[in-house]
Amino acid sequence: MPGRQSEEQPVEMKAAEDEAEVGLGGLTLEELQQGQEAALALEDMMTLSAQTLVQAEVDELYQEVRPLGQGRFGRVLLVTHRQKGTPMALKQLPKPPTSLRGFLYEFCVGLSLGTHSAIVATYGIGIESADSYSFLTEPVLHGDLMAFIQPKVGLPPPAVQRCAAQLASALEHIHAHGLVYRDVKPENVLVCDPDCQRVKLTDFGHTRPRGTLLRLTGPPIPYTAPELCAPPPLPEGLPIQPALDAWALGVLVFCLLTGYFPWDQPLAEADPFYEDFVIWQASGQPQDRPQPWYGLAPAADALLWGLLEPHPRRRSPVGSIRGYLGRPWRQWEGEAGVVGQAEEEGRQ
Missing domain, CATH: 1.10.510.10 (Transferase(Phosphotransferase) domain 1)
Structure with a gap:
């Protein structure tokens, strides 16, 4: 079963009210407004998250236990907090393929959605190291x-x-x-x-x-x-x-x-x-x-x-x-x- 994501190029949202008629790919004004409100809320969250990024090397704060997953854009590790021993999953995205904005976007989307029982909870801790960006989530240990x-x-x-x-x-x-x-x-x-x-x-x-x-x-x-x-x-x-x-x-x-x-x-x-x-x-x-x-x-x-x-x-x-x-x-x-x-x- 192939699992590769097809290449899709997202384009920044535009206010296209004159294109908002219902049809193939068309949006109603209400639908367009809903998406724009979501985009603005994420921008606000990204601005705040950028100001609270922890500047540190990951291994100074967390002990790696084992890999949980590896993808084209990063890896996920099971780690424990060096002082408290708390197990967590850490998603690590390398620089320079990952921009700060791209990292903050994924981090903040996870933060905004993680209250649902069937969505992995993202913790409010973002880390910038010399060569990577990372954030922490709840650990899910039985694979995909x-x-x-x-x-x-x-x-x-x-x-x-x-x-x-x-x-x-x-x-x-x-x-x-x-x-x-x-x-x-x-x-x-x-x-x-x-x-x-x-x-x-x-x-x-x-x-x-x-x-x-x-x-x-x-x-x-x-x-x-x-x-x-x-x-x-x-x-x-x-x-x-x-x-x-x-x-x-x-x-x-x-x-x-x-x-x-x-x-x-x-x-x-x-x-x-x-x-x-x-x-x-x-x-x-x-x-x-x-x-x-x-x-x-x-x-x-x-x-x-x-x-x-x-x-x-x-x-x-x-x-x-x-x-x-x-x-x-x-x-x-x-x-x-x-x-x-x-x-x-x-x-x-």
């Missing part, structure tokens, strides 16, 4: 969701619904703050226990205020929504919406149910699996399912048809998952196999 997905099998049915409910709730929380997460994938979902009972969303480097203009500059991947693959409605790019996260969540749920992607890229002219899906969805005949969709139950069909609607304005919101909890998502799955706890988790 990718390690739990069995190829061509996925996750056990109860775990699929638990994860889907928690992630939908986390994304709703992000959207309520006027932000779009933009990076839903298994590598960004941390697992809190060996049985995959609790998960938490992490890594907010791609999160942007609603309405930020975005242009796709690399090849699409399965999580890329089809509206990003089309020519942008504005010369500067597509004004982003929570519908991007709904699409990516739909792809992730499919992967959790099956252990593989439904397609390589959402382009009918380039990917026959996606073309088959679009034709099947338009037919309204669930029984005539394409081969990758064999084994899914009617509830999963309806859920995923909504989340994977090609037209963003008709796409179901992430919270639509709650309407399908407690029902079988696989054809061989009985009611007893669906954990009732998912309904309660989806309301958190």
Whole structure:
């Protein structure tokens, strides 16, 4: 399962009231205002955080225990406070690839969102060292969701619904703050226990205020929504919406149910699996399912048809998952196999 984030180039938000009509990528004035308010709030938080950065070398303050994760832009370490012994996760971003503004942005997005039970809590401690920027979060010690997905099998049915409910709730929380997460994938979902009972969303480097203009500059991947693959409605790019996260969540749920992607890229002219899906969805005949969709139950069909609607304005919101909890998502799955706890988790 490829997990690479497609290259997308965010553009600074602009007041485009004359482009605010509803349509492909269009924003209402209310939606535009929500994103602008989120952007202004983050700017204020970044200004304050820049004034309180701790100037120190990380190893003077914290003892490294072991690595927790490594990415293209930085690494995450399990550390303990040298005086108090408190365990924490430390995300370290090297200079010069990371600008101070870029660091402060990710740090402050995490601070603004971390009160949700399915989002990794960011602590209010930012550190500038000679060669890196770092911030501290709660430690989540069982790796990411990718390690739990069995190829061509996925996750056990109860775990699929638990994860889907928690992630939908986390994304709703992000959207309520006027932000779009933009990076839903298994590598960004941390697992809190060996049985995959609790998960938490992490890594907010791609999160942007609603309405930020975005242009796709690399090849699409399965999580890329089809509206990003089309020519942008504005010369500067597509004004982003929570519908991007709904699409990516739909792809992730499919992967959790099956252990593989439904397609390589959402382009009918380039990917026959996606073309088959679009034709099947338009037919309204669930029984005539394409081969990758064999084994899914009617509830999963309806859920995923909504989340994977090609037209963003008709796409179901992430919270639509709650309407399908407690029902079988696989054809061989009985009611007893669906954990009732998912309904309660989806309301958190």
